[in-house]
Amino acid sequence: MGAEELFFSTTDRRGVIRQGNSVFVRISGYPLEELVGAPHNTVRHPDMPGGVFRLIWDRLTAGRSVGAYMKNRTRDGGSYWVFAAISPLHDGYVSVRMAPCGPRFELVKRVYAQASRVEREAVLRDGMNRHDAALLGMAEIEASLWKRGYASYEEFMLQALPEEISARSQRTSTAYARPDARGSIAEVLSGTGALDEVLDELVGRLAAYQKVGNELASTSAKVLDIAHRLNTSVAAAQRASELVADSAPVLVNVARVMAKPMDRSVASLERLQAECGRLRDDVAHLRFQISLASLYNDMAAAFAAEVFDRAAPPESLTAVPLLCDAAGSCIEEMSEQVQRVNTSLHDVANLVAETGTLLEEFRRFIGQWRNLVLRHNAGPALGDAVRPIDEEISVSWEWMELLRHLGGQYESAIVPFDPAFLQTHLDKIRTAPAAL
Ligand SMILES: Cc1cc2nc3c(=O)[nH]c(=O)nc-3n(C[C@H](O)[C@H](O)[C@H](O)COP(=O)(O)O)c2cc1C
Structure with missing residues (x-):
């Protein structure tokens, strides 16, 4: 995935994909026809803690934009990381994703791995349902971030998104200039x-x-x-x-x-x-x-x-x-x-x-x-x-x-x-x- 490349997708209110761009198609390995009409969790990677999606949906349903690191699965079982920005728009949501390169990316991988462990144990050992395990994972993510000096996920996200975007813009400042365009x-x-x-x-x-x-x-x-x-x-x-x-x-x-x-x-x-x-x-x-x-x-x-x-x-x-x-x-x-x-x-x-x-x-x-x-x-x-x-x-x-x-x-x-x-x-x- 090139530094200048951006994924784009829009969904309805439930997260069913309506539109996607060529980068999304190429990297995910799904033809557009398969993506459109499918729920966005089609690209969900099993390593991702459900708690992240709870944090995301809680903000989105409150009408607020959100930013999050996500590991996605490709059609052939591979994986790729993105930093996703998602915003409520009209009767659904719009999302733009980029290759992560900010300074907080490594920390996030550790935080997610720990939350996934907690969720898995709760499901496999204690028989907890997926919904409750995701709530547990969400609490684990917030607790891990708190230990590292962030008052909340929101505080983390408010710093991570501008950092990712400015790191990206430094690498791609003239990527879209097309002097011959008319x-x-x-x-x-x-x-x-x-x-x-x-x-x-x-x-x-x-x-x-x-x-x-x-x-x-x-x-x-x-x-x-x-x-x-x-x-x-x-x-x-x-x-x-x-x-x-x-x-x-x-x-x-x-x-x-x-x-x-x-x-x-x-x-x-x-x-x-x-x-x-x-x-x-x-x-x-x-x-x-x-x-x-x-x-x-x-x-x-x-x-x-x-x-x-x-x-x-x-x-x-x-x-x-x-x-x-x-x-x-x-x-x-x-x-x-x-x-x-x-x-x-x-x-x-x-x-x-x-x-x-x-x-x-x-x-x-x-x-x-x-x-x-x-x-x-x-x-x-x-x-x-x-x-x-x-x-x-x-x-x-x-x-x-x-x-x-x-x-x-x-x-x-x-x-x-x-x-x-x-x-x-x-x-x-x-x-x-x-x-x-
Ligand atoms: C606009 C938009 C983009 C999304 N992008 C992704 C994504 O790239 N990867 C992903 O796993 N989930 C994404 N989601 C969240 C999924 O809808 C879903 O909540 C998540 O995959 C977890 O699946 P589950 O709810 O079935 O547990 C997105 C949601 C919206 C509204």
């Missing part, structure tokens, strides 16, 4: 080429964005850690001040007042942490949808190139509008996600600014308090209370500077996104085959 084929190819560029640029922006997002999350975690320690020190300073309340009541008052901005900055840092987590999830979803749209767009280009090369009949261009619809749904979802991401960017920037102001306020109070301790000659207990606060403050200051810097970078990384512009491109591609 008419509808040329239109499909120029439209898909233009869309590809826009989507590529978006993916590049998101990668930079994810990097700053991760740094922001870890820096705010550090500042929060320091803030927690400062809070403890301030509580100690308050207690120490109370010991000298008779001789220097003003110390108690200032200690009480300075605890307030500290409490509030802990609260705003906690909000910042939560917001960074949400942003990270949103960006991962966005990257997934962009990659998916670019895959469906590539599939449309592949059909046009195949027709031009006379490797497929002109009728195969009827799949192009369908793929445009699939890419169009991704763009609709992207549009909502971009809005959410851009809104929370402002929230993050505001929270960083708020935390900075609160910490500054705290620093002013601690300065006053320290002067009062000296003036009242309040004794060694208070001196001991001040020292850790001083140390923490100077460290917090450096981290806060970094946080401010990252917050600024993050805010300026706003993703410019014009869904109407992308849909116009899609409309052009969609209508081109009609002229054939």
Whole structure:
């Protein structure tokens, strides 16, 4: 299977195949007439754990796209691996599959082998039915991924699909260029080429964005850690001040007042942490949808190139509008996600600014308090209370500077996104085959 090759199939709601392309026919070894009308499990390999298909169908029936590694069986008993993207479309599903080459492929083989073992044992040893064994396999897959640091299958999939697609596009960047093409084929190819560029640029922006997002999350975690320690020190300073309340009541008052901005900055840092987590999830979803749209767009280009090369009949261009619809749904979802991401960017920037102001306020109070301790000659207990606060403050200051810097970078990384512009491109591609 060539790096640039893509399998294509569509099914009805139950997974009965309606359409397939020449790559599917060639690699699977089934003639198209045998595939069309057959359930998709015709190509299922016995090594595949049923749990994978439970994960897939759970998402599909909830109306969401899914990505998964799959080992399939050829007609003559051989096998081939694919990375499949599947999306709900109209009254069925569309799937585009490619040769896997991303960094998570090896891990997946081990995870699937373990889940298959668990399922087989449950059926053979405990007499469990296939449906329950698949549920067990699904739990096993999620547990294995969790042990390797993924919160869920979804988290794994959101990373695996964009990686597979970008690894593939690096190997096939000009695979569909046909400079001699004319008419509808040329239109499909120029439209898909233009869309590809826009989507590529978006993916590049998101990668930079994810990097700053991760740094922001870890820096705010550090500042929060320091803030927690400062809070403890301030509580100690308050207690120490109370010991000298008779001789220097003003110390108690200032200690009480300075605890307030500290409490509030802990609260705003906690909000910042939560917001960074949400942003990270949103960006991962966005990257997934962009990659998916670019895959469906590539599939449309592949059909046009195949027709031009006379490797497929002109009728195969009827799949192009369908793929445009699939890419169009991704763009609709992207549009909502971009809005959410851009809104929370402002929230993050505001929270960083708020935390900075609160910490500054705290620093002013601690300065006053320290002067009062000296003036009242309040004794060694208070001196001991001040020292850790001083140390923490100077460290917090450096981290806060970094946080401010990252917050600024993050805010300026706003993703410019014009869904109407992308849909116009899609409309052009969609209508081109009609002229054939
Ligand atoms: C669009 C689409 C594409 C699919 N592609 C494959 C595939 O390539 N290989 C496969 O084993 N199952 C595929 N499936 C899942 C099958 O429908 C089926 O659930 C799976 O083979 C497990 O078979 P079972 O449900 O009989 O256990 C696909 C489903 C859909 C909706």
